[in-house]
Amino acid sequence: MIDLERIRADFPGLAQEVHGKPLVFLDNAASAQKPRAVIDAVAHHYAHDYANVHRGVHQLAERATDAYEGAREKVRAFLNAPARHEIVFVRGTTEAINLVAASWGRHSLRAGDEVVITEMEHHANIVPWQLMAEQIGFQIKVAPILDDGSLDMEALAALLSERTRLVAVTHMSNVLGTVNPIREIVDMAHAHGALCLVDGAQSVSHLPVDVQDLGCDFYAFSGHKLFGPTGIGVLWAREELLEAMPPYQGGGEMIREVSFERSTWAELPYKFEAGTPHIVGAIGLGAAIDYVNGIGLAAIEAYEAELLAYATEVLNSVPGVRIIGTAPHKGSVLSFVMDCAHPHDIGTLLDAEGVAVRAGHHCAMPLMERLGLPATARASFAFYNTREEADALVAALHKVREIFA
Numbered sequence: 001m002i003d004l005e006r007i008r009a010d011f012p013g014l015a016q017e018v019h020g021k022p023l024v025f026l027d028n029a030a031s032a033q034k035p036r037a038v039i040d041a042v043a044h045h046y047a048h049d050y051a052n053v054h055r056g057v058h059q060l061a062e063r064a065t066d067a068y069e070g071a072r073e074k075v076r077a078f079l080n081a082p083a084r085h086e087i088v089f090v091r092g093t094t095e096a097i098n099l100v101a102a103s104w105g106r107h108s109l110r111a112g113d114e115v116v117i118t119e120m121e122h123h124a125n126i127v128p129w130q131l132m133a134e135q136i137g138f139q140i141k142v143a144p145i146l147d148d149g150s151l152d153m154e155a156l157a158a159l160l161s162e163r164t165r166l167v168a169v170t171h172m173s174n175v176l177g178t179v180n181p182i183r184e185i186v187d188m189a190h191a192h193g194a195l196c197l198v199d200g201a202q203s204v205s206h207l208p209v210d211v212q213d214l215g216c217d218f219y220a221f222s223g224h225k226l227f228g229p230t231g232i233g234v235l236w237a238r239e240e241l242l243e244a245m246p247p248y249q250g251g252g253e254m255i256r257e258v259s260f261e262r263s264t265w266a267e268l269p270y271k272f273e274a275g276t277p278h279i280v281g282a283i284g285l286g287a288a289i290d291y292v293n294g295i296g297l298a299a300i301e302a303y304e305a306e307l308l309a310y311a312t313e314v315l316n317s318v319p320g321v322r323i324i325g326t327a328p329h330k331g332s333v334l335s336f337v338m339d340c341a342h343p344h345d346i347g348t349l350l351d352a353e354g355v356a357v358r359a360g361h362h363c364a365m366p367l368m369e370r371l372g373l374p375a376t377a378r379a380s381f382a383f384y385n386t387r388e389e390a391d392a393l394v395a396a397l398h399k400v401r402e403i404f405a
């Protein structure tokens with residue numbers, strides 16, 4: 001059960017007014033608010049335990065290293081990854097996918113190979129593959145979506161062949177809310193000898209993730225969408241893949257020995273963590289994971305399903321509103337357009353009513369083209385949002401109609 005009153009009191013950012021109205025924060029797909037537990041963990045670490053990690057011989061370095069490596073263990077448990085050294089700290093989902101493209105992609109892909117992505121991908125799971133394809137000459141194939149925003153599984157199956165080396169797919173669409181059947185996609189990829197990378201940027205804050213159950217080969221997510229700090233994220237990959245992959249960046253931390261002739265690499269995961277890492281970011285992410293676990297992702301998923309059903313119903317009651325993305329399995333994202341107003345005008349008017357949504361292409365320009373839309377407005381819900389906030393969104397949309405219709 002979700003104790004909304006207690007949960008909302010944990011998020012200082014929610015308890016404020018904007019433009020003289022109570023804030024209704026519905027921009028969680030872009031980045032989520034932070035609970036006091038995360039803010040305190042970050043402040044505590046800077047105030048009491050701060051030093052650079054690893055190789056330190058003094059007390060603070062030891063404490064910092066323990067906290068940083070402790071956060072890695074929390075991430076491992078959160079994803080149910082087999083081993084802690086398979087957890088690589090990166091800046092976010094974007095860097096995680098760039099790491100895989102630049103390291104695994106450059107090392108393993110050849111001209112004539114194919115990487116399959118989908119029409120609903122965020123730019124973060126398109127452009128890294130394009131950058132690498134330009135250098136190597138492999139092909140990028142795109143699996144289409146159906147009109148309701150589901151992935152067209154038959155078309156995906158038809159795209160796969162012995163040329164397919166990787167299927168790179170989002171777990172949950174940041175525009176449509178669609179939750180993809182990852183286990184099925186992984187099995188299809190593996191049946192063709194291909195690997196599967198999952199973009200978990202949107203999913204980790206909405207549903208339980210178990211990489212062993214999913215069976216995928218790479219999983220990427222960002223701390224800031226999981227109620228943690230910005231600038232920290234995670235790449236999980238199978239040990240044998242990470243072992244075979246060359247380093248992504250060179251510098252300190254990632255080496256075993258360096259001479260002017262040649263260098264050798266540190267063991268996993270440090271081979272992929274060149275330079276001083278975002279120590280306090282990782283610790284804050286660990287605190288965010290503890291916080292989310294305290295509520296429980298199964299409870300979060302159940303609560304948000306109910307909230308999404310309610311919000312969908314009331315949004316559909318506003319004349320001239322069309323919801324974009326109606327797949328049967330959806331997370332709590334509501335993209336929509338109105339017949340009377342441009343999404344950017346909707347966003348600006350909602351802001352004046354205290355309702356924070358996002359308007360634009362949501363870093364998914366090819367998807368917008370497929371949908372035949374320049375932009376959508378997007379209300380995205382977290383477990384701290386309420387039915388009353390969905391009502392506030394709808395009341396504000398009625399004002400939009402009064403002004404524009």
Ligand code: PLP
Pocket residue numbers: 029030091092093094095122124125170172173174199201202222363
């Ligand atoms: N993938 C998806 C589905 C996203 O929604 C986002 C961010 O909105 C990203 C990737 C990129 O995440 P980040 O900007 O944290 O690297």
